[in-house]
Amino acid sequence: MDNIAGSKSSLTWAVHISVALLVLLWIFPTVGLLVSSFRTADQISASGWWNSMFPAEQNLVIRAKAPEAQLREGDLWVIEGNLFEQEGIEDASISSWGTSSKDISAYAAGEEGSFRSGESVTLDALGNYRITSPEEMSGKRGKRLFMTAQTPPDFTTENYGTVLFSGSGQDNMASAFFNTFTVTIPATIIPVLVAAFAAYALAWMDFPGRALLIAAVVALLVVPLQLALIPLLKLHLDIGIGKGYLGVWLAHTGFGMPLAIYLLRNYMVGLPRDIIENARVDGATEFQIFTKIILPLSFPALASFAIFQFLWTWNDLLVAKVFLIDSTGQTTVMTNQIVELLGTRGGNWEILATAGFISMAVPLIVFFSMQRYLVRGLLAGSVK
Amino acid sequence: MHPALQGLLTIIVGVGGCVGYFYFSNLVLDKVLFPARGPNAGRNINRANMIRPWLFLFPAVFVLGLYLAYPVVETLRLSLTERVGGDEYVFVGLDNYNQMLSEPKFWEALRNNMLWLIVVPAASTAAGLLVAQLTDRIAWGTAAKSLIFMPMAISLVGAGVIWKLVYEARPIDQEQIGVLNALYIYFGGTDPQQWLTIPFWNNFFLMAIMIWVQTGFAMVILSAALRGIPEETIEAAIIDGAGPFQIFFKIKMPQIIPTIVVVWTTITLTVLKVFDIVFAMTNGQWETQVMANYMYDKLFRANDWGVGSAAAIAIMLLVTPILVWNVYNARKEMR
Incomplete structure (x- = not known):
């Protein structure tokens, strides 16, 4: 365990084994769903997925x-x-x-x-x-x-064909997949942009009320978004936005904003003062300083927040249900469709498992390719 | 229009509008309103610099105010009113609260939220700390951590589907396809159990999902904290003859207490707002109701905005201590 002095601890093996067991325990449920998505309905109900690897x-x-x-x-x-x-x-x-x-x-x-x-x-x-x-x-x-x-073990990709292309009605995730992207991408980029400007102002510009604003951001960090549902839905309906993409983008922008400003400001405050002051002396405008110096230097923080916001908006159910999905159901997102599948087709595991995995594929790719930034963001974002 | 095309178009309009605002508003400020030339160049620059912070801040402050600050006030107001047809509201005082407090479902939700609040942060933090400590010095620790961290990327709805398969029950004469029931039968259980419908204990089956998700978060933060402990303190303890357990509990733990508190509060906040898991798995049936889902029920099923708002205020009251604590700490740090 702590073999700094070079002496192998007798606990080493116990550590290796317990970590292996924990990892197995943690990935076992996910693997189950993944394996099930490659089996036919008959196979799924005939035997547990853990048997599918054997004849x-x-x-x-x-x-x-x-x-x-x-x-x-x-x-x-x-x-x-x-x-x-x-x-x-x-x-x-x-x-x-x-x-x-x-x-x-x-x-x-x-x-x-x-x-x-x-x-x-x-x-x-x-x-x-x-x-x-x-x-x-x-x-x-x-x-x-x-x-x-x-x-012998027998797997099929037929379910993916059904869910992505040939399935009808609720079984088809294709349009929900595009809808989720349509929600997610602007709902990630807009808050990053807006928050970056605000964070720069809060970090490097002097104006009255700055400390108060920062305190307000910290306070809003924990306000539960449940509180915002009724008043904002009412507002959206009153001013004519109604339920739709514009509304859900604005909502995600608002709900992601405190964390974005908090993360980015903390990062920008740490940038070297010399660079910014030199640029000011050389006659750069604030807008130039921001776009040419601050933005490139803050890339790690911007990436961290962007990943957070992307995962959060992709995985969100509540905000989409309240602000986006109207009675026609044209704009349904994947999380919502899966919940509906759970309700109506709870026994059709081949459809459920496949739909579930399609919705998880994108976040998992993002997660494994950009884990570094995600961890960095987590470390900076947990309020101390 | 093809949905992909439509999506792309909306994306371009949305993002383009945002970039346009910052670019053109700065352009207008510098070139039209207060140009840095002519007789008043110096004064103009100063004025422009007084306005610019607000130009930078405006969209952020606007959405913060509209989407987070205004709703707090408005929800409070709505919770004191009753909707009477169409758009008419009348002031009813604390009636909504009284009605909420008299509903057994509310007390059930509150009790369950408290249960979640005790179990989930404690279990996640403990498991996260255990994994962080165990993986600290083994060669494949990073890979192991990555796999345990993975559920963080999955939506709670997706996690719900994953665990629903684990909890699946089939009649006794059929092969069990849910691993929990398969184990239960294997170890001598007689009847396959519908785990999610057993009152009281089903809460713990739902909590397991949240613990599964949040352990990765706790692990990442605590692992960084463990790395940050000065080596000398541990070396000194080893030289003094401390065993691995003593080192962990007497040297390492005390040094990372502040981080543990942070992790605990963050998970507490998440748990207070737990919605997706309950909504997708049981929808509050079989005594698994929680506050957020209770509120959603009132709001969009019963269409009772008054009581729904009262429930939202109740959730707000639950997070207020953490809010105050955070602001207090942030201000202390800035000084």
Whole structure:
């Protein structure tokens, strides 16, 4: 643990193992959903996702070819074929089988059995069968064979196709995906811009009331946005913005503003005074100082806040529900659509899991590619 | 119009308008109102510099005022009025509060919020501290932290879906697909449980989701704090013969107490406003109501703006101590 002096602590192994267990515990639920999104509805309800990585034992019922496929071999009538090829199942293997639903494991693979109607039949582990009869067989449909088979792990990307392209109505996330982007991108860029100017003024310009404004920003940092819902919805409806993108951008801008100003101001105050004063002496206007010096130097802080705001607006449900989504539901966002799916299609895990993962994909990409900035922002943003 | 195109267009208009404001307002100030030339050049520059901070601040102060400060006052006013048809409001004093206090759902929400408030910050901070300490000196610590931090990126709704699969229950004669019930049956349980419908305990199943999300946050901050502890103090303790546990509890912990307080308060704030998880998972049924969801119910289901506002004020009252504490600390730091 603390082997500074070079002595290996006896606890080292315990540490490694407990960290591994904790990590497993933490990612286990997420992996479950990810795996489920690659399975069909039948597979999901047939077995727990943790079994999907291993070959599964399944009971199958497959019909042999119809009697019209029979051939004459000497004095026997024969139907031959492969059950798995007929059904498009790959790499399965049969352990036991039967000819009646009452006794599905009457024979082992490769043994010879018989149907109630008298024909004899053999079936091997790979699904090859041969039905023989001394008389011509009749009937329209093929004989049913019952078997217990090991099927290999089987994953499909079909769910993603359904949710992104071919699904109808609630199952289709494509437009919600675009809507979420439409909400998120301006709701990230506008507050960054607005807050950067304000933070610069609060950090480097002298004017009466500055300290008071900073205190106000700190106070507003914790005001719950629940408070803002009714008055602002009323206001939006009164002045004609109604429910829509403009309203939700303004709301996100307002709700993100205290943290943005707080983060950026704290960062900008730490920039070297010399640079700014030299620029002033050289005759640069405040606007030039801001755009040419402050903005480039503050990039890390701007990036931190932008990531925060992006994640927060992307993942938001409440603000979108109140300010954006009207009764037509044209402008629904992904979080809202998932909540609706949870309500109406709670059992359709293949749709839910896939929809969930599509909504998580973008934040996860942002998260893993820009974790550095996110951590830096967190450290600066937690109010001391 | 294709939604992608429409989205792009709205993005350009929104962002363009914002950039335009800053650029043109400064241009107007410098070139039209107070140009730095002619006989009054010096005076003009001074005047322009007096106005400019407000030009820079105006949009920010405007949205702060409109979207955060004004609603506090307006909500307070609404909580004292009742809507009578259309746009008419009448002053009703504390009636809304009385009505809220007489509803059992409110007390249930308050009780649950208190439970959340005790359990979630404590558990997240403890788990975060544990992970931060354990990963501090192992080679793959960064990767481990990254994975534990990951739930922070996922929406609470997404987290809800993830955990709903964990809590899923199937009839006893079917294969269990929720891992919790699978374990329950494996260890001898007889009936698969609908975990989210067991009153009282279901709160803890919902809290588990929040703890799962917030531990990463606590870990990141506490890990940085642990790194910041001066090495000498630990070396001195080792030389004096302290064991790993003594070092942790007697040397490290006392030095990071301020950070623990920060983490605790931040998670407390998040928990006070918890909405998405409850809304998506149970919607307050089976005695899992919380304040934010109670308020949403009143507001958009019952359409009772008076009581909804009263509930919002109740949430505000709960965060006020933290607000005062923060402002006090910030002012102390600036001095």
